[in-house]
Amino acid sequence: MISKVQVVGASMSTFTRTIRMALEYVKVPYEQISAFPHSEEIKQYNAFGKLPALLIPGRPKPMVETLVMRTFIDATYGNDKTRLTPLDLESQLNVNFWISSVSDHVFKNLIFGVAKPREMMEKRNESEEAIQERLSKSMPLALRTLAHLNDEYMNSEGPYLCGDQITWADLYLYPCMADMFSLPETQQFKQVAPKIWIWYQHFEQLDLAKNTYSGSVAQQRASL
Structure with a gap:
């Protein structure tokens, strides 16, 4: 029988970082058990890996x-000050828009379109010229995706994606953007999404971001 909340996952995993940041935010002590996607360790808990x-x-x-974790954390640990899902309907819809956009478009067009191909080619010691040629096919869609998200964020009246308070929207987008802004393509990302860049710079100064930085893709690339 465990005595403390445990998060099973890899530090480089954006979804793992999202849940860890949520626990940091609601001040629930936890320990992390390292496991990689589709490994035997994670399959003990999730048959899909x-x-x-x-x-x-x-x-x-x-x-x-x-x-499921979002619902549990909100219901069990959240209060009026720390609840990551707003109570009013319009705010909930906005949060869900961002979460859906991250889970679908950001992952498909940025993580799997740019970050993962670059990582694989770098590991094979392929030339920067070859990498740029490969990414030239996916960068236009990645940049359009970021520009669209930047336009959506223009409607926010606060420092966070959905207003004055941190929500799940921020916790889903931030780990992905931390990975993307660690790439050589950062300048292009900043140009098409300047407000997202400002939001990112603000968010990375928070303790919940700093406390989950170690082992992330951003940290690994910074140490190269």
Whole structure:
């Protein structure tokens, strides 16, 4: 029987970082158990091999899928000051827009369109010229995606994606943008999404971002 909340996942995983940041935000002590996607370690908890899994003392069944974890964290640890899902409908719709956009468009067009191909080619020691040629096919869509998100953020009246308070929207987007802004293509990303860049710079100064930085893709690239 475990005595503390445990997050099973890799530090480089954006979804793992999202859940870790949420626990940091609601001030729930936890420990991380390292596991990589589709490894035997994670398959003990999630047959699909997806990260992360959340283990809660007193609950015999591990929690998988971040939607389930979001609901549990809000209901169990959230209060008027720390609830990551707003109570009013319009704000909830806005938060869900951002989460859906990250889970679909950001992952497909930026992470898998740019970050992952670059990472794989760098590991094979391919030339920067070859990398740029490969990315020339995916960068236009990646930049359009960022520009669209920048336009959406223009409607926000606060420093966070959905206003004056941190929400799940910020916790989903930030780990992805931390990875993207660590790439050599950063300048192009800044040019098409200047407000997202400002939001990112503000968010990375928060303790919940700093406390989950170690082992992230951004940290690994900074140490190269």
